[in-house]
Amino acid sequence: xxxxxxxxxxxxxxxxxxxxxxxxxxxxxxxxxxxxxxxxxxxxxxxxxxxxxxxxxxxxxxxxxxxxxxxxxxxxxxxxxxxxxxxxxxxxxxxxxxxxxxxxxxxxxxxxxxxxxxxxxxxxxxxxxxxxxxxxxxxxxxxxxxxxxxxxxxxxxxxxxxxxxxxxxxxxxxxxxxxxxxxxxxxxxxxxxxxxxxxxxxxxxxxxxxxxxxxxxxxxxxxxxxxxxxxxxxxxxxxxxxxxxxxxxxxxxxxxxxxxxxxxxxxxxxxxxxxxxxxxxxxxxxxxxxxxxxxxxxxxxxxxxxxxxx
Amino acid sequence: xxxxxxxxxxxxxxxxxxxxxxxxxxxxxxxxxxxxxxxxxxxxxxxxxxxxxxxxxxxxxxxxxxxxxxxxxxxxxxxxxxxxxxxxxxxxxxxxxxxxxxxxxxxxxxxxxxxxxxxxxxxxxxxxxxxxxxxxxxxxxxxxxxxxxxxxxxxxxxxxxxxxxxxxxxxxxxxxxxxxxxxxxxxxxxxxxxxxxxxxxxxxxxxxxxxxxxxxxxxxxxxxxxxxxxxxxxxxxxxxxxxxxxxxxxxxxxxxxxxxxxxxxxxxxxxxxxx
Numbered sequence: 001x002x003x004x005x006x007x008x009x010x011x012x013x014x015x016x017x018x019x020x021x022x023x024x025x026x027x028x029x030x031x032x033x034x035x036x037x038x039x040x041x042x043x044x045x046x047x048x049x050x051x052x053x054x055x056x057x058x059x060x061x062x063x064x065x066x067x068x069x070x071x072x073x074x075x076x077x078x079x080x081x082x083x084x085x086x087x088x089x090x091x092x093x094x095x096x097x098x099x100x101x102x103x104x105x106x107x108x109x110x111x112x113x114x115x116x117x118x119x120x121x122x123x124x125x126x127x128x129x130x131x132x133x134x135x136x137x138x139x140x141x142x143x144x145x146x147x148x149x150x151x152x153x154x155x156x157x158x159x160x161x162x163x164x165x166x167x168x169x170x171x172x173x174x175x176x177x178x179x180x181x182x183x184x185x186x187x188x189x190x191x192x193x194x195x196x197x198x199x200x201x202x203x204x205x206x207x208x209x210x211x212x213x214x215x216x217x218x219x220x221x222x223x224x225x226x227x228x229x230x231x232x233x234x235x236x237x238x239x240x241x242x243x244x245x246x247x248x249x250x251x252x253x254x255x256x257x258x259x260x261x262x263x264x265x266x267x268x269x270x271x272x273x274x275x276x277x278x279x280x281x282x283x284x285x286x287x288x289x290x291x292x293x294x295x296x297x298x299x300x301x302x303x304x305x306x307x308x309x310x
Numbered sequence: 311x312x313x314x315x316x317x318x319x320x321x322x323x324x325x326x327x328x329x330x331x332x333x334x335x336x337x338x339x340x341x342x343x344x345x346x347x348x349x350x351x352x353x354x355x356x357x358x359x360x361x362x363x364x365x366x367x368x369x370x371x372x373x374x375x376x377x378x379x380x381x382x383x384x385x386x387x388x389x390x391x392x393x394x395x396x397x398x399x400x401x402x403x404x405x406x407x408x409x410x411x412x413x414x415x416x417x418x419x420x421x422x423x424x425x426x427x428x429x430x431x432x433x434x435x436x437x438x439x440x441x442x443x444x445x446x447x448x449x450x451x452x453x454x455x456x457x458x459x460x461x462x463x464x465x466x467x468x469x470x471x472x473x474x475x476x477x478x479x480x481x482x483x484x485x486x487x488x489x490x491x492x493x494x495x496x497x498x499x500x501x502x503x504x505x506x507x508x509x510x511x512x513x514x515x516x517x518x519x520x521x522x523x524x525x526x527x528x529x530x531x532x533x534x535x536x537x538x539x540x541x542x543x544x545x546x547x548x549x550x551x552x553x554x555x556x557x558x559x560x561x562x563x564x565x566x567x568x569x570x571x572x573x574x575x576x577x578x579x580x581x582x583x584x585x
Contacts, residue, residue, distance in 0.1 A: 187540035262545035 001068065003029060004080045006050070013037075013083045020068065022076070027064040029081070043159040046084040089159035096149040099168045103176030104142040110180040111135050125186035130196045134183050134259050137200055141207060141251070152214050154221040156228075175267045182261040196258045203254020209236065210247035217244060229289055231299060240303045241286065242279035249275060249306070272306075279305035380424065385483035387418040392476035399469055408456065408463035411472055418479070419452040440570055443563055448475070450556060451518050455525050458534060462525040471517035474510045481506050500582055504575040511571065515564050522557055529553050 001024070004017040018032050030042035048059035049071060059082065062071060072079050109115065111131070114123045182188070190196070212235060220230045236243035249272050256264040283304045292298030304310045391414045398410035422445050429438040451471070456463060485503045488495040495503075535549040 182544050182546075185539060185544065188544055189540045189542055260542075260544060262543050 001072070001077045001079065003032075003068070004078070005033065005083050006080060007083055022069065024068050025064070026062045026066055026068060026071075029062075029068060030064060033083070040085060041089075043089045044086050046086050048082045048084070050080050050082050086161060088162040090162050090165055091159050092153075092155045092157070093149050095160050095165055095168065097146060098165060099172045100142045100145045100149070102169060102173035103180075104139060104146070106173060106176045107138050107180040107184075108135065110177075110184040116186050121186045128188065128190040130190045130258060131184055131188060133196070133200055134255070137203065137255060137258075138180075141255075144207065144211065148211070148214055152218050154218055154223070175263075175270075179261065179263045179267055182263045183259050191258065191260045195260075199254050199256070199258025201254070203251050203258065206247045206251035206254055210244060210251060213237070213244040213247055229286060231286065231290055231297060238302075240305060240307060241283045242275070242305045245275040245279050245305050276305055276310065279310075380421075380428075381483045381486040384418060384421060385480060385487055387414050387421070388476045388479040388483065390414045391418060391472060392480065395469065395472045395476065404466045404469045405464040407469045407472060415472065416452060416457065419448045419475075422448060422479075440567070443559075443567065447518060451521060455521055455553075459525050459528045459532065461528045462521060465521060465524055467517045467520045467524070470513055471521060474514035474517060478506060478510045478514065497582060500578065504571075504578050507568075507571045507575075511564075511568055515560065519557060519560050522553055526550065526553060 001020055001022055002017050003020060005013045007013050014033070014036055018029070018036070020028060020032060026047065027042070029047070030045055033045060034041050042064070047062040049062070051057060051059045060071075062081065068079060069076065111127075116125070117123050191199075216232060216234055216237060220232060221228060232241070232243075236246065240246050249268070252264075252268045252271060256268055283302075287299045290297055290299040391411050394410045394414070395407050398406050402410075425436075425441050426438060426445055429436055429441050456468065462468075481499075481502050485495055485499055488499060530550045533549075535547065537545055537547040539546045
């Protein structure tokens with residue numbers, strides 16, 4: 001069959017179109033485009049069906065597993081596909097690895113190396129126990145995140161735009177340095193022993209709960225990497241849609257209770273707002289997907305992310 | 311009917327174009343005017359404008375809508391600022407400009423903060439992304455530099471700053487005021503609104519940057535707004551380094567804003583040519 005490839009402005013991306021056999025899949029189409037254009041590898045291509053002009057609906061994205069025939073609405077020999085270049089792509093594990101590497105390296109730098117002399121302080125300093133525990137806690141957290149990235153998470157998309165690398169790394173690395181500077185400061189004022197124990201204890205419990213949440217989420221998806229969405233259940237997911245974000249937020253709260261810095265609390269507020277945005281989108285998507293019609297289960301009433309607020 | 315409409319709008323606009331009167335008197339007059347308009351609005355239920363009327367386009371309620379007094383008040387405030395600035399410049403020299411304009415300037419620039427709210431709730435069409443840096447830099451200079459560090463007030467850049475700001479704002483707010491009162495603005499006014507920035511943005515931005523730069527020694531010396539360690543919340547703030555960071559924002563920020571205004575200019579002036 002003949003595939004005409006156009007850009008969103010209507011211009012033909014590949015002159016003369018592409019010729020594929022009738023049982024070709026979308027993945028075959030992606031390969032063919034890549035062969036012809038060299039630059040656009042499959043994960044960079046966004047292929048959709050054309051939308052009638054003036055229509056406000058979202059275009060149908062072609063699933064790489066399906067056959068092209070499934071998208072031909074009648075004319076079996078011809079199909080027009082809209083192409084969009086998503087820009088250079090980076091795999092999610094790579095993105096996450098570099099994001100988390102920054103805090104993992106920067107924080108110990110402030111703890112172990114005499115960096116404060118460059119800010120005008122004397123090299124000799126007293127290290128409080130809470131600062132040492134904070135170091136272990138922080139490094140454990142980011143180490144756990146890297147391990148989860150490679151061994152636990154099953155991503156809904158394979159790649160992410162390259163620009164996200166710079167944006168996300170800036171966020172994690174800047175905040176990492178900002179918090180590390182204050183917690184390891186020579187003039188750091190520790191909190192009471194009890195408060196420290198409560199903070200770290202609570203935080204540790206939440207980190208373990210968070211890990212378990214990730215295991216549950218992983219088991220919702222099949223290992224062949226097809227993504228997709230299911231209704232999460234079990235453990236905290238019975239009450240909260242995004243229990244993984246909830247435990248993450250509480251875990252940071254534990255860290256802040258134990259270390260008590262404005263920098264840490266600012267990070268908590270920003271991280272909470274970002275995760276709340278994601279949680280609202282996920283909750284909405286799940287409710288829309290599982291509307292109870294046509295045999296699909298209905299999404300149960302649940303808190304979005306932070307009972308009893310949201 | 312068209313004549314009535316037009317007379318209403320004209321009288322409404324002129325009503326707000328008093329030379330700057332002391333506030334209580336203005337409030338009284340404004341309340342009286344508002345009551346009068348309300349009376350007319352009630353009566354106009356039975357009176358329809360001709361659809362050709364450029365102000366209300368056949369919609370009776372639009373005729374009785376008062377223009378946003380906010381924009382017209384600000385227009386008059388900035389006229390006062392400009393007048394006082396030029397007067398003191400001529401009579402006493404650039405060192406005394408700040409003292410002469412201080413009160414209306416603080417009021418006018420602080421009131422501009424409401425513009426962000428207006429943008430958020432949709433009362434004005436300007437996007438928040440362009441008003442936020444503008445209003446932010448104004449508030450920072452007005453309160454964070456000029457009001458906080460008196461030593462910088464005698465600098466000559468204060469005069470250029472105040473004059474650039476006030477001329478820009480006069481053109482901008484009277485343009486909005488005209489559009490709201492009459493439904494349109496004359497083409498020379500449109501041209502002025504979208505061309506004055508070509509000169510006034512560079513002068514204004516250079517004055518802002520210059521003033522922050524020359525205020526740096528005073529900021530460092532005074533330790534104002536700075537928090538030092540150790541403290542219970544393990545927090546520190548150095549206003550001096552914040553000021554340097556603020557200067558840093560101007561490096562990408564000014565060309566971005568200027569380019570945005572150039573694009574706006576192209577769009578607005580070509581659109582008016584087409585009509």
